[in-house]
Amino acid sequence: MEQRTEGTPVRRGRGRRPADEVRADVLGAAGTLLLRDGMAAFTIERVAQEAGVSKTTIHKWWPSRGTLALDGYFHAVESALAFPDTGDIRADLTAQVRAFVRLLTGTPAGRVIAGLIGQAQTDPDLLTALRRRYSGPRRELAVAAMRRAQDRGQLRADADPRILVDQLWGACYHRLLLPDEPLTEEFADRLVANLLHGVGTG
Amino acid sequence: MEQRTEGTPVRRGRGRRPADEVRADVLGAAGTLLLRDGMAAFTIERVAQEAGVSKTTIHKWWPSRGTLALDGYFHAVESALAFPDTGDIRADLTAQVRAFVRLLTGTPAGRVIAGLIGQAQTDPDLLTALRRRYSGPRRELAVAAMRRAQDRGQLRADADPRILVDQLWGACYHRLLLPDEPLTEEFADRLVANLLHGVGTG
Structure with a gap:
């Protein structure tokens, strides 16, 4: 500024x-x-x-x-949420989800976005604006990064990046809006690790 | 009744x-x-x-x-959200997340719970009640089912079931509250498959 x-x-x-x-x-x-x-x-x-x-x-x-x-x-959080592109999808996802968790927990941004999402549930115009100006574009940035990783062979070609968005950032929003468990950087690390390596034994 | x-x-x-x-x-x-x-x-x-x-x-x-x-x-949704226990964690998780998606999309329950979560963001008493009476107990049921699967050797022992809750049901709440993408039974299936098998190639 x-x-x-x-x-x-x-x-x-x-x-x-x-x-x-x-x-x-x-x-x-x-x-x-x-x-x-x-x-x-x-x-x-x-x-x-x-x-x-x-x-x-x-x-x-x-x-x-x-x-x-x-x-x-x-506008205020755009730089904090910049999507890194080092060519290593595990490092990039981990860095981005960690930065997101720090923003939500270490600044008033967490309460602000929780309030906006909350208000949007009974305010259709706000929900439309929220999707067009915030969640939609943020989602597209993440999907684009994951598609590049698919092109590099780092993510399975049959995985749908749009679903991975919900299992990474959506998981963080879940802990923000229903704070039964803490939002930590360790949580961010484990979200990425679970999803990349899988938790099944079969 | x-x-x-x-x-x-x-x-x-x-x-x-x-x-x-x-x-x-x-x-x-x-x-x-x-x-x-x-x-x-x-x-x-x-x-x-x-x-x-x-x-x-x-x-x-x-x-x-x-x-x-x-x-x-x-009270109204308790039976719809019953947690199956067939001894096969993939089948049980898939059935439960599918049932949850059907409840959110096929009945007014989705708008009701979205409204309650929304209102709770600016009403601390409602948030406390929501956690104590709804999200906390629901979370515990899912964690217990996944711990049983860990005992049976179907889930990795080092996976934290509390995090898996966010990557399954939390992912559904994300699509409910920020409906950029559709909530479908296929989505439910893929949430479980991604998490059990992993989407990385490394």
Whole structure:
């Protein structure tokens, strides 16, 4: 994120800032607010204030508080969830699932995404936004990485990567939403090991 | 559930019915209402009416609508989720996960449990109740079945059954709550096969 101080000419000058820049500022402010103060304190008004834009500008791009929170969340965690590609699928999956667990447990992101998924169960528009802007694209990144591993011969060709997504990241969401057991990096390691090597003896 | 008709002497007689019987009637009515009309139409008043008891009686045992819905749900689905024990862990897991998928997709139970999990993300009391009365006990049943399979030598002794729960049923919850991909019986079969045989080639 670009850092600016109060009164910088680019904000107060007569020319309008490019839309992309304004949008990036709003997303940056939304993500920062969310991860700092959580969903309960998240309002369009506060994002507008932090980003130095009007509420009208925000409403032009985001129809609701939920969709703005979702985009802010996605923007804030994007770098933490980058998918490594070292050519070794076991190492890459382990690193990615570990990073996901650290994000969910070591930052407020876990409560934020749990709250969004929770709210989406009775808010069809939010569920659609969540799928289009978050879970869908995240799923595709993981599937693409696993298809590359299939091309390299590291994963069985008859395995469906879309199902492996549910058995790795879905397993983490299960412990996030129904915390009967702890979400740890050891858990991440074992998810990958179980799935690659199998736990049957037959 | 015991079947009774309006005006049966046991309901209108002078003696009070045993508490266990009243409790079972309330649970039966709650479960029936939930699976027939869903969570939106679920009120303590309607359950009281259907069960032929007072709201006060219900409040004596259930502190909130959420906890009554939870117990009613559990009561209604208990038989559908019975854990088979044929001595063949692959067959038993496949049958159980298939039955779970059918329950989630073929009855209103899927929307009910999704709504309860969703609401629990911002309602700590409901989350505690959900874990104590539903996800905890369900998890223990599955873990016990897998430990028996370990004793029989059908699952690797170093596999942690608690993690396998997340990679089977947790994977189903993932598709229920974030429906990017369909929940099908074929999905259930492949969850079990992936985990037992492994998808790595190394």
